[in-house]
Amino acid sequence: MEDIEKTDSIKISTKQFGELEIDKSSIFNFKDGLYGFEDLHRFIIINEEETEPFKWLLAIDDPSIGFPILSPYYIDPDYSIMQDLDPEKHVLFLIITLQDEKGNITANMKAPLILDVTDLEGKQIIILTEKYATDFILNKKAMD
Template identity: 30%
Template sequence: MAHQSLAVAATVGAAPPADGDDVVIVKSRYGDYEVRRDHLITFPKGLIGFGDQRRFALLDLPNPGADRFKLLQSLDDLALAFHVLPLQPETSGFDAADIAAAVGPMDIKAESLAVLLIVTLRRAGDGVELTANMRAPLLVDANSRTAHQHVIANEKYSLRQRLN
């Protein structure tokens, strides 16, 4: 089954939107982004540990070497942003049954589901260690632009899945 991809809201230095578009300026550590309001993502319950942070924009990172990652920037607290890794549900590494159980109560249709993993970057020796939280993915309805962070009870998913 084909899944809808989650379009990125904006890129740094993108051409200004057409006249009449309803946009917000999002300030991030990487610069200012112009984002259409209909591209914002709402987390009705916030994120774990950040329950009051509900409005986010999904942004491109300016580094071409990091093109598989995105920035999930809070609009409620501009100092809060997460590096995330977008995945297609069928190639995400999650069992279909675990995804179905997670999205069932959220009423997200399979064809509009997008999965984001929060990524942590840690200095390790001379390099950087990248890990992703597979235990608590962000499940996004690409049609309604609403999302939920869901803790999967299956312990086979790591809190720190190595990416490099």
């Protein structure tokens, strides 16, 4: 019996980005999923030049689900999750809502994503402080 060729990539079809070939070594595993999406565990980061500084967190197992994300340091250079992270290993992102019920672009600064770029693991945490909001309104100045 012939061995089935093992591939280092997978193909997914998305409405927003079309057909994508994803290198398996770029897939982040979120063991606990995201809040509200606990059943989704595998995600990739998509960089689109035309949407910079925003990036996209796309669910591999349901490519119809994707989240715009942004580094918190675009909004607050002193942003802190009150945990020690290795800057060589960890990257922080915030999930963005492109248009809330009032038409605002908002950032969830209270529940950031922590990506471990070495082990390709991710998690979403909740910061137990009143300093940050789940619906921080972004303005154009913050993005310049």
